[in-house]
Amino acid sequence: MGTPLSPDTAGLGLRRALLDELVAAPAGAFDFLECAPDNWIGVGGRYGEALQTLSSRHPLTCHGLSLSLGGMAPLDDTFLARTRRFLDRHGVALYSEHLSYCSDDGHLYDLMPIPFTEEAVHHVAARIRQTQDALGRRIAVENVSYYAAPYQAMPEVDFVIAVLDEADCDLLLDVNNIFVNAINHGYDAREFLARMPSARIASYHIAGHYDEAEDLKVDTHGAPVKDDVWSLLALAYDTHGVRPTLLERDFNFPPLAELADELQRIRALQGVARTGATQAVHG
Template sequence: MSKDIAPTSAGLGLRRSLLPELQEMPEGAVDFLECAPDNWIGVGGHFGACLDELSSRIPLSCHGLSLSLAGPEPLDMQLLTRTREFLDRHKVTLYSEHLSYCSDDGHLYDLMPVPFTEEAIKHVAGRIRQAQDVLGRRIAVENISYYAAPYQALSEIEFVTAVLEEADCDLLLDVNNLFVNACNHGYSARDFLGRLPAGRIVSFHVAGHHDEAPDLKIDTHGATVKAGVWSLLTMAYQRFGVRPTLLERDFNFPPLPELLREMGRIKTLQRAVTQDG
């Protein structure tokens, strides 16, 4: 039986350093946990047992790191097959990957920007369709933060919407990434939201970033979510409706109660928008 994640859900990232606290948190403290299958496939022993225990009582979403959907090398079929087994085992219904690439004759250990061209749309969309076939499910792609673009024949929003249509896949909208990109590249985040296809948005991410300068924001996932990102999330809820939303934090972890309080702001926004509607 699958473990569906309700639209009015708020979750945290499952990080190994947080495992003891996550296992001891009160029942119902989070609606779901998100993990990267790439970091857990084949893991046994203590960590594997902890994951099994958590996933037995808390729904999991999964966010991939290594498929390199936009990359030049053939897709890693072994990774795709093992990812499908992982998703099936843990009854995951929401799986996403980055609209990016991270390998070229070896792992690059970063998310690289894609040229915004018609050729890239065809290339990426074909690989997403292939990945969906092997995984046996629809996937969502996430808009990434980027600081330089290799070539832009199209705007970011034109590229993203074309990939979604051509691949017939869904979108994980990272609100922090949108906020960062809009500041760094001088476009309107509101206009970007206005052009997204509502029916393809299945979830949201929010995270912290670093203000390097008024026109330079660095996506870090290592700080609290800033006011502008919360405002943009509210705007997204009002436009698209409430969707499962994850608070991303990858380092500089505060005590879990503090993380849970910050995640609780997601629930507060979701309730406010739902009641207003």
């Protein structure tokens, strides 16, 4: 496994549309890159060479798309073995997946919400433990955005905490997803954030979303991060501490310099949080 990332780091999603700019980026433009191994395993040619170049220069984290941790079909042992080899080859220190499912007699090409029930907690936690055993490492799971809420015997926040405890895994805390879900489902984002278990938070995600209506936000990853989400990230740092933070952008790519400006804003918030923590200790 790779060397763990320093907490006060800001990373960028490795997307094929950005490859040339990422390879040519000046030193310090970003601290690490994150890719979905599902999209890169077995890729050769120019893309494979570019990935190898980038992972030799920069720390690489991985965020899976297709394990379907909440699904009913058995986990794909062959895919898990290939993923483990990919993580080992590129020295990946952090691997995460979504707290959702994406298959049902075939791939659904979307991340579907899991019912918030005790039975689902046991089911998902067992599959996370199986995944950790197969990959030979702890993983983090991400709180996801969702728009239709299946049966909920418990609040989302209780479900997330219960899965983390039973699976004994880490959390990739997506700050934008908290904000989007809070608006769409009518809960308090700050209260949800406050209840997340600090000790399990391995990293943060932040992204832009689309304002469909006052009470409907869509998690698009296709726009700059909005001010309310920046404020929630600052609160996350103050509440739980600074962690490696990834800026997600999946389409509508601006010039890399504009994304670098958002990364600088992440670093600035991390610096403010660290200064405040130091003052609290020595004040």
